Structure formats: C-alpha cells, structure tokens
Amino acid sequence: MATTKLKGNEVTLSGTDVNVGDIAPVVTVVAGDLSDVQIGGQNGKAQIVVVVPSLDTAVCAAETRKFNEEAAKVDNAEVIVVSMDLPFAMKRFCTTEGIENLKVGSDFRAKAFAKSYGVLISSGALAGVACRAVFVINASGKITYKEICPEITEEPNYEAALNAAKDATSTSCCGTCH
Secondary structure (H helix, E strand, O other), X not given: OOEEXXXXXXXXXXXXXXXXXXXXXXXXXXXXXXXXEEEXXXXXOEEEXXXXXXXXXXXXXXXXXXXXXXXXXXXXEEEEEEEOOOXXXXXXXXXXXXXXXXXXEEOOOOOHHHHHOOOEEOOOOOOOOEOOEEXXXXXXXXXXXXXXXXXXXXXXXXXXXXXXXXXXXXXXXXXXXX
C-alpha cells in the first residue's frame, strides 16, 4: 500500500495505484454547478488534475491560486482541482478568490476519483479525504506525470507539473511522438 505523511506521521493511501504510462481511469466528479466533469479519457486536450484534501485550508487555497495563475499559460490544457469539498463550497471558494482558469470537481459522492487513482487517505486524522497529488493526463488519455506529495501539508512541485503539462500538450494524436 502507498503512503504519505501528515505533519510527519505516516498515513496509508487506498485505491488503485496508477502510474506514469498507464491509461488514466475515466471518472466523473461534480462541478460547482452540479454538472459532471470527466477526468481521463481521450478528450483532445491535456488535463492537469490537482488533488487537494480541502480548499478550506491555507496550503490547498494557495496551491489552487497558483495553478489558476499558471494554468492560463498552458495552451490546450485544462486544470481540474479535485477534493471532497461539497460542490457549493468549491464554487464559493472560486468566486471569492477570483478563480477563473480552472475547473473544480467534488469527489464527495462515491470517492470514485480518489479510489481509482489511489489517493484516498485510509488512516489518520484525514481518513476519508484525498491526499495532495498532481496528475497530468495527455490528450490520448495516458498518465504522463504523477506526484503524490510526500508531506500533505506541503505544496507540490509546480515547475515539474507545469513542464509535464506543456510536454503533454505538445504531443500529436497518440501521445508518443512530437
């Protein structure tokens, strides 16, 4: 089983462990307006999937603001921030913070995303929410980047994730040539 840390204490992750090179599982999360947002699959553009425990924390809020700012610079990519927050809370956060360059998706219904991507925290104080992670999925539905943050209270490697996103958007039809 995969693990990460919360304030230095090891926590266990559950779900299917997906890795770079795997076809990204297709799952649906709930947008702030209660519409469906699909993650994975072949949709003609890259997806940067930013996983956070809750937008109601300082680190998650800062991370979302940073990806909102930087995502606008990556052509042919969409950023989706996924958490267990209720869709209404996610929408309110985006409105309050002026978040306009990304989508939010709540995984509250069945935790399908967290289980399918192996990021569901199954032990410790945050059991039942997702850990902090970033996945990049290219236009053909293949995972090209994965980062499970080793410490949940710390931000991800923005530069690596954004470079992976730029690489994922520069590929052609099948994602294997440039």
